[in-house]
Amino acid sequence: MDNIFWNEKFSQTPNLYGEHPNEFVKSNIDSMSAGKILFPGEGEGRNALYAASLGWQVTAIDQSETGKKHCLQKAEKIGLQIEYQVCDALIYMPEPESFDVVALVYFHLPKETLAEVYSKFEKALKVGGKMIIEGFGKKQLQYQSGGPKNPDFLYNLTDLKSVFQNIQWHIEYDGDIYLNEGKGHKGDAHVVRLSGKKIRN
Template identity: 55%
Template sequence: MNVDFWNEKFTQTPGLYGEEPNRFLKIQLQSLSPGYLLLPGEGEGRNALFAASKGWKVLALDQSPIAKKHTLEKARKNGLDIEYQVCDIEKFIHEGTKFDVIALIYFHLPSSIRAQIHARFEAMIKENGLLIIEGFGKNQLKFSSGGPKNTEMLYAIKEIKSDFPGITWEYEFEGNDILNEGIGHSGEADLVRLVGRKLSDYLIKISN
């Protein structure tokens, strides 16, 4: 899906995925001390705004300038500071401080670039940092609650885990749940949820 698609979506239906943060991410962040958080595919900022309100330093990414505009308008209204970059994810490079947490919330990629992008994200997580994932599973096409219509872009838990060899998984879920995230994610859905911790870069090199 290209920039024009998402710009049109967010222009015609502002608040497409609701104003509240993703429930799974909210629960995870509430159990952690605030740090540096990366949110790729952040859209209109519902997760970024929540995290910033709890003291997290947030870098949000998306390809849609309309999504960025909506997010920063809300941030200013609420006195929150969020860094938001509009970019092609294949061209995103981060050479600064590594992230305490990277959260991939409905961040679905074409199979041709998925493993490559995921490997880059793993490298951006600091030692002992966390990776949090929620996305639609392969059976999501049975439901009308949102998500890509291309099966290759949907998650299989074994595939996703294999993209992150340096992550020790602490929580895994694959199955059905009910979503209530605006009109964009509403109803029964097939979901994959993962939480993992990054091993040290030294151990990753030894294992390779």
């Protein structure tokens, strides 16, 4: 899926994934002291806006110019600052050890590029920083609540954990939830959730 696909999606259905933050991201960062946080594949900015409202220094990246526009319009309206870069995740090069949190929220990639891109985001995390992941698992194909239709894009918990060599996971979940995130994510869903601390470089 490219920027044309996502520009059309966000233009046709603004707030496609709702205006509230992802519940798993919220539950993780609410109890943390604000620092620097990175949101790859952030779309229209629901998580970035929430983190910024808590005082986090937010960097968002996405392929969609329309997603960026919607995010920054909302940010300006409520007086928040977000650094938002429109780029391909394969090209984006974050500075190593520069973020306190990296949150990968429904950021699905082809299996041939996932390890390369996700490892890059692990390197961008400071030692002691937190990695947060939520995305659709393999059984999501049974549901109509959103997500890729290609099983190669969907998560297997064991395979996903193997991509990260330096994260000690504190939360691991592989199961069903009810999603209520705008028109794009609504209904019963199979998700994988991970949250953990980077313990070494």
